[in-house]
Amino acid sequence: MDLAQLDTGLPLTRQRTLHLYQGIRALMPPAQPARTQPIARLTDHLDEFDGLILDGYGVINIGAELVPGIDRFLEAVADRGLALAVLTNGASFPVSMAAEKYQKWGLPIAPEAVVSSREALQRRLYANxxxxxxxxxxxxxxxxxxxxxxxxxxxxxxxxxxxxxxxxxxxxxxxxxxxxxxxxxxxxxxxxxxxxxxxxxxxxxxxxxxxxxxxxxxxxxxxxxxxxxxxxxxxxLGKPYAPAFELGFEALQKQAGRALDRRRVAMVGDSLHTDILGGSAFGLQTVLLSGYGLLAGLDAGEVIAETGIAPDWLAAEL
Ligand SMILES: [Mg+2]
Incomplete structure (x- = not known):
């Protein structure tokens, strides 16, 4: 890893963001092999899972806009009795703010099921x-x-x-x-x-x-x-690193009211270098949502090949 070679010029773009993530791969958890299955709608494959951990930005919403299909998707998740948690890297504000936003939008997400890298950091600081x-x-x-x-x-x-x-x-x-x-x-x-x-x-x-x-x-x-x-x-502390996933998985098991098998739980996200890399290193299944968020407009297959970070599922939409 030669950091001096990295182009850290601003403003950032999609390509430059990927370049920087690739430049610090040696610090990140190693990629796990996966045979990626492309699917149209994640909603049609919920039998594969007992629980889901969703990324926030890029999966639930993008700024003030909900990601298309999120209401229908969350309804299907609830109908099947799947446990659900949200794990976001956003740390500027307490996670209760994100939870309130989901409530205001009428999304069926329990406030205590929403966790963030801010809490992972707090946990670390309290242990000092x-x-x-x-x-x-x-x-x-x-x-x-x-x-x-x-x-x-x-x-x-x-x-x-x-x-x-x-x-x-x-x-x-x-x-x-x-x-x-x-x-x-x-x-x-x-x-x-x-x-x-x-x-x-x-x-x-x-x-x-x-x-x-x-x-x-x-x-x-x-x-x-x-x-x-x-x-x-x-x-x-946040995704792709383990402290965030420990917190997210704990929140998910609390929602489920029982211990869950990591291989029956999926991390659903729009970022290969945080959601997918970290989720698979933690032993979860992974779902890359390619139509929205960070990879929107890029050929997800190409980015997967370039980075060597492969999700188990590549979903065009929720
Ligand atoms: Mg995201």
Whole structure:
């Protein structure tokens, strides 16, 4: 892996996003072999599963729009008594916000079945030795506001100017989101990390997110930039990494009210490098939804061949 060779120029595109994911494959779980079965509609194959873990963005909704067929699909899932959970990498806000959004849309998704990389990060921080000062980067992300029992103090910069002072005191840095994160913020972070290397946790490993006007740079992108500039390897919590799947699978089994066989559970997502790679490494079946989200407009078969990340199922629609 030669990070210096990676083109981290902005703005991000679909192709550049895939290039960056491919560039850090050595950090990701290894791909598992699969014989991909192309199907038209996932709804017609629900007998194959006892439970499903859905990605949020790109499977349930894209921004303010629901993915076509999601209501009908969720009805069929409920009719068959399949357990259902949602596992999202979004970490800027508490997961209850996503759960409320699904309720508002009238989708039959239990609020406690929705989990995110933010909670995977919280779980990790709560397991740290007590007394640490943790700076949560990105001012637009909601603070973690840990209770006293969490054993760590959260530092927050209210401006780019305050960031250096926060980093000066911090034992570790965590990145929840990148909504307000800027090139100036990044330079301050890189300088502080070079001066005194410290643990750096990334809740959301996504490189980019599709937006109406292009692709936003997400924490996974900034993690690559920091690795390029300082050599510090962050710890990633969200998909494709195991902590997120442990949380998602726990939530799913709670919904089912029983232990589930991982081979009878599928991760359904629109991203090969997060949903599919991580789901199969965790021992789940995987369903790549090709018609929407990250791969929309690309030849999914070609991307699968190029990356060597193969889902068990390739579904054109829900
Ligand atoms: Mg997605």
């Amino acid at each position: 030795p007590p007394g640490q000062k943790i700076v949560t980067l990105d001012r637009a992300s909601q603070p973690l506001s840990p209770p006293a029992s969490a054993g760590f103090t959260e530092l927050r910069a209210r401006s780019t100017a305050e960031l250096a002072a926060c980093l000066e005191q911090a034992d570790a840095a965590v990145m929840l989101g990148a909504i307000s994160w800027s090139e100036d913020d990044f330079e301050i972070l890189a300088a502080a990390m070079r001066a005194r290397p410290r643990p750096f946790w990334i809740a959301n490993p996504d490189v980019s997110a599709p937006q109406p006007d292009g692709f936003s740079a997400e924490p996974g992108y900034w993690a690559i930039r920091l690795m390029q500039e300082t050599g510090i390897k962050p710890d990633f």
